[in-house]
Amino acid sequence: MTELRIAIVDDHSIFRSGLRAxxxxxxxxxxxxxxxxxxxxxxxxxxxxxxxxxVHLPGGNGGGGAEVIQRSAASSPxxxxxxxxxxxxxxxxxxxxxxxxxxxxxxxxxxxxVSDAAxxxxxxxxxxxxxxxxxxxxxxxxxxxETAATHDELDRLSQREQExxxxxxxxxxxxxxxxxxxxxxKTVETHVSAVLRKLQLSNRHELTAWALERKLL
Amino acid sequence: MDTTATIxxxxxxxxxxxxxxxxxxxxxxxxxxxxxxxxxxxCGGAGILLYAWLWATTPVAEAAREPRMRESLTSxxxxxxxxxxxxxxxxxxxxxxxxxxxxxxxxxxxxxxxxGALVASRLGVExxxxxxxxGIVVLAGVALAWRQFADLRAGGTASGPTLVVRSLGALVLVxxxxxxxxxxxxxxxxxxxxxxxxxxxxxxxxxxxPWVVRLARDLGAERAAHERAAERAEIAxxxxxxxxxxxxxxxxxxxxxxxxxxxxxxxxxELRDWLFDTAPADDRDLASELRRLAAxxxxxxxxxxELVTVGASVPAPExxxxxxxxxxxxxxxxxxxxxxxFLEVGRERIELIVTDRGPGVNLDAIPADRLxxxxxxxxxxxRAGGTAAIGPGRGGTGTEVRLxxxxxxxxxxxxxxxxxxxxxxxxxGPAPTEPASSAPADPARPAGSDSPEPASSGAERENGAP
Numbered sequence: 129m130t131e132l133r134i135a136i137v138d139d140h141s142i143f144r145s146g147l148r149a150x151x152x153x154x155x156x157x158x159x160x161x162x163x164x165x166x167x168x169x170x171x172x173x174x175x176x177x178x179x180x181x182x183v184h185l186p187g188g189n190g191g192g193g194a195e196v197i198q199r200s201a202a203s204s205p206x207x208x209x210x211x212x213x214x215x216x217x218x219x220x221x222x223x224x225x226x227x228x229x230x231x232x233x234x235x236x237x238x239x240x241x242v243s244d245a246a247x248x249x250x251x252x253x254x255x256x257x258x259x260x261x262x263x264x265x266x267x268x269x270x271x272x273x274e275t276a277a278t279h280d281e282l283d284r285l286s287q288r289e290q291e292x293x294x295x296x297x298x299x300x301x302x303x304x305x306x307x308x309x310x311x312x313x314k315t316v317e318t319h320v321s322a323v324l325r326k327l328q329l330s331n332r333h334e335l336t337a338w339a340l341e342r343k344l345l
Numbered sequence: 346m347d348t349t350a351t352i353x354x355x356x357x358x359x360x361x362x363x364x365x366x367x368x369x370x371x372x373x374x375x376x377x378x379x380x381x382x383x384x385x386x387x388c389g390g391a392g393i394l395l396y397a398w399l400w401a402t403t404p405v406a407e408a409a410r411e412p413r414m415r416e417s418l419t420s421x422x423x424x425x426x427x428x429x430x431x432x433x434x435x436x437x438x439x440x441x442x443x444x445x446x447x448x449x450x451x452x453x454x455x456x457x458x459x460x461g462a463l464v465a466s467r468l469g470v471e472x473x474x475x476x477x478x479x480g481i482v483v484l485a486g487v488a489l490a491w492r493q494f495a496d497l498r499a500g501g502t503a504s505g506p507t508l509v510v511r512s513l514g515a516l517v518l519v520x521x522x523x524x525x526x527x528x529x530x531x532x533x534x535x536x537x538x539x540x541x542x543x544x545x546x547x548x549x550x551x552x553x554x555p556w557v558v559r560l561a562r563d564l565g566a567e568r569a570a571h572e573r574a575a576e577r578a579e580i581a582x583x584x585x586x587x588x589x590x591x592x593x594x595x596x597x598x599x600x601x602x603x604x605x606x607x608x609x610x611x612x613x614x615e616l617r618d619w620l621f622d623t624a625p626a627d628d629r630d631l632a633s634e635l636r637r638l639a640a641x642x643x644x645x646x647x648x649x650x651e652l653v654t655v656g657a658s659v660p661a662p663e664x665x666x667x668x669x670x671x672x673x674x675x676x677x678x679x680x681x682x683x684x685x686x687f688l689e690v691g692r693e694r695i696e697l698i699v700t701d702r703g704p705g706v707n708l709d710a711i712p713a714d715r716l717x718x719x720x721x722x723x724x725x726x727x728r729a730g731g732t733a734a735i736g737p738g739r740g741g742t743g744t745e746v747r748l749x750x751x752x753x754x755x756x757x758x759x760x761x762x763x764x765x766x767x768x769x770x771x772x773x774g775p776a777p778t779e780p781a782s783s784a785p786a787d788p789a790r791p792a793g794s795d796s797p798e799p800a801s802s803g804a805e806r807e808n809g810a811p
Contacts, residue, residue: 139586140586140590142590142591142594143590143593143594146594146598150597150598184585184586214585214589214590214593234593235590235593235594235597236596236597236610236613237597238597239597258651258653258685259651259653261653262655262687265655265689266655266656271656271657271689271690272657272691272692273691273692294687295739297653298653298685298687298698298739299683299685299687299700299739300739304739307739
C-alpha cells in the first residue's frame with residue numbers, strides 16, 4: 129500500500145503538530161499551511177491526495193476552508209478535501225461541503241479516526257460524522273416523512289439513503305451499516321456518496337436557512 | 346369612615362359607576378352624591394361634564410388595586426381640582442406627591458372652563474367665546490400630549506395604535522386651538538402673530554417631544570446592544586480560535602475514557618453553550634433536555650455521549666425522558682466510552698435510541714428482585730403508550746435501547762401503543778441477550794434489573810431534573 133500523501137491546513141500550529149503526531153504510519157504529511165493563501169499555494173505546489181482542512185481559516189477573501197477548496201480546484205483537480213471543524217456550526221460545515229469537500233469530521237476525533245477518514249476520502253468515498261448525518265436527515269425532510277420517488281431527485285433522500293444516514297447518525301461504521309442492512313460496504317459507500325452529492329447540489333432552502341437558524345450540527 | 350384611597354368605579358353600576366365611586370371614596374351615602382350630581386347637571390350641564398370627566402379619568406374597581414398615577418385622583422393637585430369642581434378631595438399620599446396627574450388636571454380645567462362658559466353665557470354674561478373655545482381646545486390638546494409623554498417616561502408600554510391615535514389627537518387639537526386663536530384675533534398686530542407662531546412651535550414641539558425622547562432612547566439602546574454584540578463576537582472569535590481548539594486537541598490526545606478528556610469535554614460544552622448561545626427558547630424541549638442530561642451524566646462517569654437529534658422540537662414527554670435517562674445512566678455505568686444517542690421526532694412517533702459498545706446486557710441474568718431496567722425503562726414507557734426494546738447493539742456488541750413513543754401518546758391520552766419500532770435485524774451476536782421485544786410483552790413478570798441501586802432511585806431521579 130503506497131503512502132497516502134496528505135496536507136494539514138489549520139491556523140493553529142499546536143493542532144497541526146498534534147494531528148501530525150497522531151496520524152497512522154501509512155499517511156505521509158507532505159505539507160502544512162496556516163492561512164487560505166498558504167493553503168492554496170501549498171496545494172498547487174505539492175498536490176497532495178487529501179487535504180485535512182480546517183473550516184475556519186484566516187486570510188484570502190475571508191472565505192475560510194471553502195475558499196481554499198474553490199481556488200485550489202484549478203491547480204490541483206485531483207486533490208480531495210476532508211473538512212475538520214471544531215465549531216460544529218451547520219452553516220460552516222455545509223459551506224465547505226457545498227464547496228466540494230468530501231466529508232466532515234470533528235476535531236476531537238482521534239488520530240486513528242482521522243486517518244481512517246482520510247483513507248476513505250482518498251478512495252473516493254464520502255465521510256459523514258453522526259452529526260452531519262443527522263443534519264442531512266433534517267435538512268432533507270426525512271424526519272417529516274419525505275422520501276424521494278426517483279433516484280435522481282436532488283431535494284429528497286431515498287428510503288435506503290435515509291436508512292444509511294440514520295445508522296450513521298447513530299454512530300455506526302460503514303461496515304456495521306452494511307451488516308445491519310444486509311448490503312455490501314461498497315453499497316453503503318455508494319449511498320453516502322449519493323447523499324453527499326445531493327448535499328452539494330440540492331437547492332433545498334433548508335440547507336442554508338436551517339443551517340443559519342440552528343447552529344447545532 | 347371606611348373610605349377608599351382613590352376613586353374607583355365599582356363593576357356593578359347604574360350609569361357609569363361614578364357616583365358610587367365618589368360615595369365610596371368620600372364615605373358619603375350614594376344618594377347624596379347622586380342628588381348633588383343631578384343638581385349640578387341642572388346648572389347649565391356642569392354636572393354632566395363633571396360626571397363625564399370623572400368617568401373618563403377614574404379606573405374601574407379591579408384594575409385599581411394598583412392604581413396608576415395618571416388614573417388616580419388622590420394626589421394633592423388632583424384633589425384640589427376635584428375640590429374646585431365642588432367635591433372635597435381625599436387625603437394626599439406622600440409617595441404620590443412626586444408626580445401630579447397633569448393630564449387629568451388639564452382635562453379637568455378644560456371641561457370646567459367649558460362648563461363655566463356655558464353657564465355664564467346662559468346667565469347673559471358676555472363671554473369671549475372666541476378666546477375661551479380655542480383655549481379649552483389647547484388645554485385638552487396639551488393634556489393629551491402630556492399624557493403620552495408621561496407614559497413614555499414611566500416606561501409604560503402603550504400599544505402602537507393607541508399611541509398614534511392619542512398623538513394625532515393631541516397634534517390636531519393643539520394646531521386647531523392655535524389656528525383659532527390666530528383667526529379670531531380681531532386686530533392682528535405684530536404681537537399676536539409672534540405669539541401665535543411661538544405657540545404653534547411650542548405645541549408641535551410638545552407633541553413631538555415624546556417621539557424625540559423615544560427615538561433618542563431607542564437609538565442609544567440600539568447602539569449599546571450593537572456594541573455588546575460586537576464585543577461578544579470578538580471574544581467568541583478569540584475563544585473559538587484558541588480555547589476550543591486546545592480543548593479539542595486534549596480530547597483527541599487523551600482518549601474518550603480519560604479524566605482529562607472528560608474535563609476538556611465538559612469545558613468545551615460550557616464554552617460552546619456560551620459562545621453560540623445554544624440555549625433554546627423552549628427549555629422543556631426534548632432535545633435540549635437530553636443534551637443537558639448528557640452533560641450531567643458525563644460529569645460523573647467516564648462516558649462520552651454523541652447526541653444527534655433529528656426532527657421538530659417537541660416538549661419533553663416525561664415518560665420518554667425518564668426512561669431515556671435510565672438508559673443513558675446504564676450505558677454510562679456499565680459500558681462507558683462512546684455512547685451514541687439518536688433522537689428522531691417524526692410525524693407519528695418519537696424514537697430515542699441509546700447505543701453503547703459495552704459488554705452487553707442479558708435481561709435473563711438479572712436478579713428478579715432488581716427493578717431497574719424492567720420497571721424504569723420498559724414498564725414506564727409501556728404505561729405511557731410506547732414501547733421499549735433492549736437488545737445487542739451494532740454488529741452484535743454492546744447494548745442498544747430503543748424507545749418509541751407515538752406522538753399521539755405524548756398528548757393527553759396515553760392510550761393505544763403506537764407502531765412498534767421495526768426490530769433491528771441484527772445477526773446473533775456474541776452477547777447472549779434476550780430479544781428485547783419480549784420484555785414489554787410480559788410486564789407482569791417480576792421485573793429484573795442490572796442496576797446496582799434499589800429501584801426507587803430511578804423513580805426519585807424522575808423528579809430531580811438536572
